[in-house]
Amino acid sequence: MAHTHTPPAASSEQQPDVAGLDVGSLRMLRAIADAGTITGAARLLGYSQPAVSQHVRRLERRLGTSLLDRSGRTFRLTEAGEVLARHGSTVAAALRAADAEVSSLAGLRSGRVRLVAFPSASAAIVPGALADLRGRHPGLTITLDEAEPPEALAALRAGSADVALAFSYGGPDEDLAGLVARHLIDDATMVALPADHPAAAQESLDLAELADESWIAGCPRCRRHLLSTAARAGFDPEIAYATDDYVAVLNLVAAGLGVALLPELVRPTAQRQPGVVLRPATGTSARRVHAVTTPDLLRVPAVAATIDAVAASAQRRVDTATVNFGSRTT
Incomplete structure (x- = not known):
């Protein structure tokens, strides 16, 4: 059976x-x-x-x-x-x-990238990058927050940001350990002076000439750069005011309340500020500006496209400055 x-x-x-x-x-x-x-x-x-x-x-x-x-x-x-x-x-x-x-x-038809940038980069570099991304990949959503490098990199490590724009002044940057950094530009350091300052007529000056001035300090990282640069020039700067807002720094300088070290990225804003001139000073060093992400996020097409757009915008900014200003300062 x-x-x-x-x-x-x-x-x-x-x-x-x-x-x-x-x-x-x-x-x-x-x-x-x-x-x-x-x-x-x-x-x-x-x-x-x-x-x-x-x-x-x-x-x-x-x-x-x-x-x-x-x-x-x-x-x-x-x-x-x-x-x-x-x-x-x-x-x-x-x-x-x-x-x-x-x-x-x-295919970059959709996606969301959280971008964090320090203020002068969000003003000078980010707008062009966002415009490029909207034109090339209208389906992408890019959000923008402002933060100085330590906070921006902390957000990246914590997973609350996908791309951070950061800067450092010379030497290895320990903040970037374990991350992927793409160098964007070397941003020269300038001295901001009141337009009626005796040194304003000079094409360039030695920082030691400003040893007796009152100084206006910026963000903590910028302040450390001011102190170390002044020390190399042989003086200890008298810091009268401090603010993270570089527009406020320019206004304080314009009011004749002091002088300041500022990155060249703020030059377009400084040109629109009456009563302020920017001059190169010997002994100052440029800051290195980076676009930073994690190794895994770099493989995400939307993140890679965002970094490419930021890099292209930064390069255009350098090219425009070269054409418009050459070796001249304002």
């Missing part, structure tokens, strides 16, 4: 091994429900009919219940099989949606 193999039914002692479920199994049950036959399902999936049959039997053994009622010459899905087929539809839809979303991100 021929015997028909029937998978064992689940019992209180044999619980279904739902951990044995996988995406392929759910899609297979969905294909069986759609095609109405094992052969049709195999054709839909690109498998052989025996392979589909064997896979279903292995799945039944793992789950401890029948998925197909094979009585007679036809079959139908059992209640458990219907449940898995229904979830197979959900999984298939989710996979299609995920594939479409990832393809959109990879």
Whole structure:
């Protein structure tokens, strides 16, 4: 007498091994429900009919219940099989949606990049980069926050930023350890003087000439640069005022309340500020400006595109300054 193999039914002692479920199994049950036959399902999936049959039997053994009622010459899905087929539809839809979303991100048709920049970069470099990105990749969303380098890099490490614009004054920057930094520009240091200052008529000057002046200090990193630069020039600057806002620094200088060291990136703003001139000074060093991200984020197309746009905008800014100003100062 021929015997028909029937998978064992689940019992209180044999619980279904739902951990044995996988995406392929759910899609297979969905294909069986759609095609109405094992052969049709195999054709839909690109498998052989025996392979589909064997896979279903292995799945039944793992789950401890029948998925197909094979009585007679036809079959139908059992209640458990219907449940898995229904979830197979959900999984298939989710996979299609995920594939479409990832393809959109990879193709730069969508995506979000959180950019953090220090103030003078957000004024001089970022606008051009954002305009480029909007023109080339209108589906991207770029958000912008302002922060000085220590805070910006901390946000990057904490996962609350994707790209940070930062700067450092010479030497290795320990803040960049473990990150990926793309050098953008070397931003020269200038001295901001009241327009009626005796040294304002000079094309350039020695910082030591300003040893007796009152000084206006900027951000903490900029202040350290002022102190170290002044020390090399042989004096200890008298800091009368301090502010992180470089526009406020320019206004204080214009009011005749002191002199300041400022990066060349602020030159366009300084030109619009009556009563202020910028002059190069010997003994000062340029700051290195970087676009920084993590090694993993660099492989995200939207992040890479953002860094490319920032780099291109920074280079245009350098080229424009060279054409407009040459060796002249204001």
